[in-house]
Amino acid sequence: MERARKILIYGFLIGWLFAVALPMGWVLLNSLRSSQEFVQNPFGMPWLIGGIPADGLLEHDEIEEALRLSEVTPLDSIPHKKLAWLAEHFEEIDTDNNGALNAGTEFGDSPSTLDAKMIAIIEKAASRPLARSNAVENYRKAWVESHFSRFFFNSLWVTFWSLLGTLSLASMAAYVLARFEFRGSHVLFLFFVSGMMIPAQLLLTPVFFEFSWFSEVGTQLLQPFGLRFQLYDSHFGLIILYIALSLPFTILVLTGFFKSLPGALREAAILDGCNEYRVFWHVMLPLAKPGLITAGIFNFLGIWNEYIFALVFVNTPELKTLPLGLASVSIQAQYKTDFGLMFAGLVIVVVPTLLVYVLLQRRLTEGITMGALKG
Amino acid sequence: MSARSKEERRFIIVFLAPAFILFTTFVFLPAMRALLYSFQKWDGLGTPEWVGLANFVRLLRDDNIFLVALGHNLLLFGIAGGLTIALSLFFASLLSQKIRGASLFRIVFFFPNVIAMVAVALLWILLYSTTDFGVINALLGRVESAAVVVGLPLPDLDLPFPFLQSKYLIASIIPMIVWSATGFYMVLFLAGMGGIPKSYYEAARLEGATAWQQFWHITFPLLREILVVAVVFMMISLMKYFDPIWVMENEAPNRESHVLATLLYQKVFTEYDMGYASAVAVLLFLIVLGASAFSFAWSRKERIEY
Numbered sequence: 001m002e003r004a005r006k007i008l009i010y011g012f013l014i015g016w017l018f019a020v021a022l023p024m025g026w027v028l029l030n031s032l033r034s035s036q037e038f039v040q041n042p043f044g045m046p047w048l049i050g051g052i053p054a055d056g057l058l059e060h061d062e063i064e065e066a067l068r069l070s071e072v073t074p075l076d077s078i079p080h081k082k083l084a085w086l087a088e089h090f091e092e093i094d095t096d097n098n099g100a101l102n103a104g105t106e107f108g109d110s111p112s113t114l115d116a117k118m119i120a121i122i123e124k125a126a127s128r129p130l131a132r133s134n135a136v137e138n139y140r141k142a143w144v145e146s147h148f149s150r151f152f153f154n155s156l157w158v159t160f161w162s163l164l165g166t167l168s169l170a171s172m173a174a175y176v177l178a179r180f181e182f183r184g185s186h187v188l189f190l191f192f193v194s195g196m197m198i199p200a201q202l203l204l205t206p207v208f209f210e211f212s213w214f215s216e217v218g219t220q221l222l223q224p225f226g227l228r229f230q231l232y233d234s235h236f237g238l239i240i241l242y243i244a245l246s247l248p249f250t251i252l253v254l255t256g257f258f259k260s261l262p263g264a265l266r267e268a269a270i271l272d273g274c275n276e277y278r279v280f281w282h283v284m285l286p287l288a289k290p291g292l293i294t295a296g297i298f299n300f301l302g303i304w305n306e307y308i309f310a311l312v313f314v315n316t317p318e319l320k321t322l323p324l325g326l327a328s329v330s331i332q333a334q335y336k337t338d339f340g341l342m343f344a345g346l347v348i349v350v351v352p353t354l355l356v357y358v359l360l361q362r363r364l365t366e367g368i369t370m371g372a373l374k375g
Numbered sequence: 376m377s378a379r380s381k382e383e384r385r386f387i388i389v390f391l392a393p394a395f396i397l398f399t400t401f402v403f404l405p406a407m408r409a410l411l412y413s414f415q416k417w418d419g420l421g422t423p424e425w426v427g428l429a430n431f432v433r434l435l436r437d438d439n440i441f442l443v444a445l446g447h448n449l450l451l452f453g454i455a456g457g458l459t460i461a462l463s464l465f466f467a468s469l470l471s472q473k474i475r476g477a478s479l480f481r482i483v484f485f486f487p488n489v490i491a492m493v494a495v496a497l498l499w500i501l502l503y504s505t506t507d508f509g510v511i512n513a514l515l516g517r518v519e520s521a522a523v524v525v526g527l528p529l530p531d532l533d534l535p536f537p538f539l540q541s542k543y544l545i546a547s548i549i550p551m552i553v554w555s556a557t558g559f560y561m562v563l564f565l566a567g568m569g570g571i572p573k574s575y576y577e578a579a580r581l582e583g584a585t586a587w588q589q590f591w592h593i594t595f596p597l598l599r600e601i602l603v604v605a606v607v608f609m610m611i612s613l614m615k616y617f618d619p620i621w622v623m624e625n626e627a628p629n630r631e632s633h634v635l636a637t638l639l640y641q642k643v644f645t646e647y648d649m650g651y652a653s654a655v656a657v658l659l660f661l662i663v664l665g666a667s668a669f670s671f672a673w674s675r676k677e678r679i680e681y
Contacts, residue, residue: 005586009469009472009474010474012465012466012469013466013469013470013474013480016466016480016484016557017480017483017484019554020483020484020486020487020554020558021483021486023498023502023510023554024486024498026502026510027498027501030501030508169393169394169397170394172390172391172393172394173390173391173393173394173395175390176386176387176390176391177391180383180387182379182387188391188395191403192394192398195398195402195403197660197663197664197667198402198406198660199611199614199615199656199659199660199663200615201615201617201635201636201639201640201655201656201659202405202406202409202653202656202657202659202660203401203402203405203406203409204639204640204643204656205409205412205643205649205652205653205656206404206405206406206408206409206412207401207405208643209419210400210401210404210405210408240397240401241401243397244397244398244400244401244402245401245402247394247397247398247402248398248402251394275382276382276383276386277386280390301489304491305490305491305492305493305494307491307492307493307617307618307621308617308618308621308636308640311621312640312644322491323491323492323493323494323618326491326493326494326497327493327497327621327622330497330500330622331622331625331626334500334625337506339501339504339506339508342497342501343501345497346494346497346498346501349490349491349493349494350490350491350494353489353490353491354486354489354490356489357485357486357489358482361482361485364485365481365485365562365566368559368562368563368566369562369565369566369569
């Protein structure tokens with residue numbers, strides 16, 4: 001009875017484990033396969049470098065040999081079996097040429113018409129890029145040709161400054177709100193935290209117009225110095241916005257954290273001759289490190305993965321962040337049926353967050369636990 | 376409270392001001408501005424014209440696309456949200472027992488939550504693909520042929536099934552939401568269950584209570600506040616739902632696939648109807664606010680003390 005129950009429990013758990021992990025493994029494997037392979041053999045294993053060719057694809061040297069043979073020898077002198085094999089396999093590869101498609105079926109009937117067709121097919125097959133690609137081809141294409149490298153460093157840049165800004169501004173505000181009571185301090189805390197209730201969509205339109213207004217005024221002010229001030233369609237604007245949007249949650253978390261630190265520390269440090277700034281920097285901030293890390297992970301995930309604000313406030317392709325880049329590349333790739341590229345792009349977007357999560361997951365779950373028990 | 380020295384006051388102001396200014400300028404004032412827009416007619420260029428409640432009336436009348444989109448949000452909340460909470464509660468209660476490798480399960484179950492929603496959408500676009508490698512269609516094909524062999528009557532699905540067509544999109548998104556959100560809520564519930572004293576369960580076992588009775592009479596009532604938090608959280612996130620639908624519809628959802636956020640986006644950036652869009656946003660905010668206030672009030676009133 002007890003044993004049966006245990007088996008059932010593990011059955012459910014392992015079932016869900018597979019449901020979660022398999023699609024991700026599938027993405028990883030497919031990112032190593034070429035688009036032609038998907039058509040040929042949807043569920044085959046990827047061709048790793050030097051691996052086994054998938055069924056039904058021609059080796060490069062085979063194509064070359066066929067070409068060479070067709071040039072030097074009349075086609076009917078090629079061994080019958082080999083020719084049949086070639087015809088059959090070319091038929092599979094070539095789908096956009098009707099004549100080529102029929103080559104296999106017509107083979108037995110009229111060898112003379114086959115010659116010309118065969119040569120055409122062989123030449124065509126030889127001129128197209130090789131079906132067999134090495135494992136990193138999709139990544140090279142995504143990283144270089146589809147500018148994922150650009151998107152990646154944009155994301156890194158925006159996320160880094162947003163995180164730094166959020167954590168510094170929020171920890172300063174949270175420290176004051178937690179440690180100094182003054183008239184209105186509680187109202188101010190609620191004012192900040194209420195921002196968590198505001199849906200992002202409410203802000204899209206007004207911020208859009210606010211950005212253009214600020215840019216206009218700023219540019220006029222900076223004109224004497226020959227500078228331009230731009231919030232819309234710039235990383236600076238996006239970073240400012242991400243900081244403002246991350247403040248409510250971060251202040252909530254950090255205020256709770258600063259409140260839990262012993263107050264006697266500050267008094268002791270003041271008696272030792274520290275001023276308030278030094279107390280904050282040298283005493284309180286180091287103690288708040290776990291809280292900063294927890295808030296930092298949540299903000300990292302939120303900002304790295306953010307889509308809708310980036311979609312509205314970034315227009316220039318060179319400024320796009322990863323989610324934006326992934327979305328636009330995926331739309332293009334669907335039309336071109338370049339699935340290998342989509343799989344590789346997915347991996348590039350997902351891996352950094354998974355890495356951060358796996359390294360710091362203890363902090364993250366602790367954060368949720370803390371929130372749940374207090375909430 | 377003692378009188379503060381001048382230095383201390385300056386310290387407070389210096390430390391609060393940056394956050395205050397940024398938050399006020401880019402979150403609070405724009406939110407107020409949106410409220411103002413919702414009473415105006417404006418195309419984003421000319422002078423706004425005060426129209427009172429006309430935008431809200433248009434929401435409910437016109438072609439009632441607002442209600443259709445709201446219906447989709449509520450459908451997602453009811454079905455996908457409900458399934459997610461049930462499933463995560465189930466897994467949390469499994470993992471709160473003595474299980475070998477519990478932390479491995481917890482870590483992996485949480486994976487989908489750290490992935491960008493855009494990436495989750497793309498992953499499911501590929502899983503749902505009607506081309507040869509679309510795993511879900513391939514699996515359905517296997518099931519269908521197995522059913523034919525065994526002689527089970529199955530409705531004719533006409534594979535490959537176009538999961539991503541507008542008219543099926545909202546339904547197709549449900550498994551995706553459950554897949555991606557379950558881990559987060561499970562961790563939340565696990566935290567709550569960790570706070571319930573083990574002695575309650577021991578006492579119940581001594582009285583001969585079954586596992587189901589223990590869950591229903593101990594875990595569930597004691598977890599109620601966290602459950603309410605989870606439901607509110609789910610509500611907020613599904614009311615704001617945007618990224619996957621936007622990506623899966625190639626940036627052009629229609630009547631069959633709109634949710635509130637996509638409708639709002641389209642009204643602003645393709646139809647330049649600021650008043651209508653802001654009215655949608657304000658209603659979205661009020662729905663979320665109302666639902667959370669109601670839930671919290673209810674959970675406080677019915678609070679159970681053991």
